[in-house]
Amino acid sequence: MxxxxxxxxxxxxxxxxxxxxxxxxxxxxxxxxxxxxxxxxxxxxxxxxxxxxxxxxxxxxxxxxxxxxxxxxxxxxxxxxxxxxxxxxxxxxxxxxxxxxxxxxxxxxxxxxxxxxxxxxxxxxxxxxxxxxxxxxxxxxxxxxxxxxxxxxxxxxxxxxxxxxxxxxxxxxxxxxxxxxxxxxxxxxxxxxxxxxxxxxxxxxxxxxxxxxxxxxxxxxxxxxxxxxxxxxxxxxxxxxxxxxLRSELLLNGAQAEENGNEKDASQNNKIKLSQLLSNASTPSFHERYALGLKGSASVSRKTHxxxxxxxxxxxxxxxLNSIQAFSDINRDVSCYSGGPSRLLVTGDASHLSGYSFSAQNNIIHPSAVLGSKTT
CATH class of the missing domain: 3.90.550.10 (Spore Coat Polysaccharide Biosynthesis Protein SpsA; Chain A)
Known part of the structure; x- marks a missing residue:
């Protein structure tokens, strides 16, 4: 990325x-x-x-x-x-x-x-x-x-x-x-x-x-x-x-326009901006509509994020993994676990995240396993 x-x-x-x-x-x-x-x-x-x-x-x-x-x-x-x-x-x-x-x-x-x-x-x-x-x-x-x-x-x-x-x-x-x-x-x-x-x-x-x-x-x-x-x-x-x-504070350029008595110019600019948004292939977000006024008639731009x-x-x-239950659930999902009346090993929903390889019988041999040793 x-x-x-x-x-x-x-x-x-x-x-x-x-x-x-x-x-x-x-x-x-x-x-x-x-x-x-x-x-x-x-x-x-x-x-x-x-x-x-x-x-x-x-x-x-x-x-x-x-x-x-x-x-x-x-x-x-x-x-x-x-x-x-x-x-x-x-x-x-x-x-x-x-x-x-x-x-x-x-x-x-x-x-x-x-x-x-x-x-x-x-x-x-x-x-x-x-x-x-x-x-x-x-x-x-x-x-x-x-x-x-x-x-x-x-x-x-x-x-x-x-x-x-x-x-x-x-x-x-x-x-x-x-x-x-x-x-x-x-x-x-x-x-x-x-x-x-x-x-x-x-x-x-x-x-x-x-x-x-x-x-x-x-x-x-x-x-x-x-x-x-x-x-x-x-x-x-x-x-x-x-x-x-959707906060109501004024953007700096809008505030300056109001202070300078150019409210009409600011309103006209907002109408132009809104018409440009509406003419785009993508629909403008509600943030953009709100910032310029629903009809582009706001005298000053409103600040949004x-x-x-x-x-x-x-x-x-x-x-x-933010609870004991989640610890159990995630370990089951990421590993193989026994399920069903026959107690067959079943591959978990997220077993692909474990990094281990699974055989056709869902057996796992960890890389650290040593022949002749007993592990749990």
Whole structure:
């Protein structure tokens, strides 16, 4: 991917949600998924897209030391990784704020270290650049989760149901994010900015999509500086950017026109701009219509920013290891597991991500196996 994005991987620390799986000696980033640290899946996804200059942020000095040591041995001569230690429990936004002096690029990719997926990062970056967005979030189908049901007639688990992770509002083109609720907000009544509804006309509400915690940001340091109380990208920063994308502040050139008494000229310029937009082959976004006035009659331009989405195909695998249940589900998906009444080995939905080869009988021989030795 030949785009000059700076890449930050948020690897976490010793998440309380994953106790007792994690410990001082085994931080979250090193939890095994098909006998590989979970962090390896994101690193190799980025490497495949030629994104090899990375900042990996780890909560806790000792955890950062362990993660850094593993990366140095596993990716020597493959990746250039700077491991940054931040205080524990600072949140995702706090972690980025702690390394803000390293964030020098205009565009930044931020990805969670517990993400396992096969969606190319270049697709998210391209959508971000195409729309000149302030943020682009990758959405994917909510993963199927839940306890296994013994006696299932196939490799799938009948008791497993899609999780409800987010309530998401999209414009009719499914390119722009109009509303997002996460965490406790999912259970509350939906509240939408009137200005957004008036500008877009209609909105599609989805509860079957998950925020994958894979973002592209533009000039992110401005948000970090303005909102020092924000702790979570998912629950604070993203909803704030979505709510404020149609702001009423005046653009500099519009304000100058008004001050100089040239309101008529500004209005005429806006009409010309709107007619140019309408004459293009592509339909102008509601942001562009709003900025120039619905009929191009606004005396001054209004400031907007775009919050976009990239929706991964349903054929793509996407899950986050952020709970004990997810740890079990993902390991089953990425590995072979016993399913059905005959207990035959069944290849998981995401076994192609494991890096292992499977025989016709779905057997795996790990490269480290030694003839005559016993392994588990």
């Amino acid at each position: 030949g785009m000059d994005f700076q890449v930050v991987v948020l690897a976490g620390g010793t998440s309380k949600k994953l106790l007792p799986l994690v410990s001082k000696e085994v931080p979250k980033a090193l939890l095994p998924v098909a006998n590989r640290p979970v962090l390896s899946y994101v690193l190799e996804l980025l490497e495949q897209s030629n994104l090899k200059d990375l900042i990996v942020v780890v909560e806790g000095e000792y955890a950062a030391l362990l993660v850094g040591g593993w990366i140095s041995s596993a990716y020597v001569d493959r990746l250039h990784v700077e491991v940054a230690a931040v205080p524990e429990d600072v949140g995702t936004t706090g972690a980025l704020r702690a390394i803000a002096h390293h964030l020098t690029a205009n565009d930044i990719l931020v990805v969670s270290g517990d993400l396992i997926c096969d969606v190319p990062p270049g697709a998210v970056a391209a959508a971000h650049r195409r729309h000149d967005a302030v943020v682009t979030a990758m959405l994917c189908s909510a993963p199927i989760c839940g306890p296994s049901e013994s006696g299932s007639s196939s490799g799938k688990d009948k008791a497993k149901k899609p999780g409800r992770h987010n309530v998401i509002g999209l414009d009719p083109t499914k390119q722009f994010l109009l509303h997002i609720a996460a965490g406790a907000e999912v259970e509350k009544d939906i509240r939408i900015q009137k200005s957004i509804l008036r500008a877009v006309g209609e909105m599609e509400i989805r509860a079957d999509l998950m925020d994958a915690h894979f973002y592209a940001f533009k000039r992110f340091e401005e948000v970090l500086n303005q909102k020092e109380t924000f702790q979570s990208l998912k629950q604070d920063v993203l909803p704030y950017l979505v709510r404020s994308q 775009k919050c976009c989405v990239y929706i991964a195909s349903k054929s793509k695998y996407c899950a986050r």
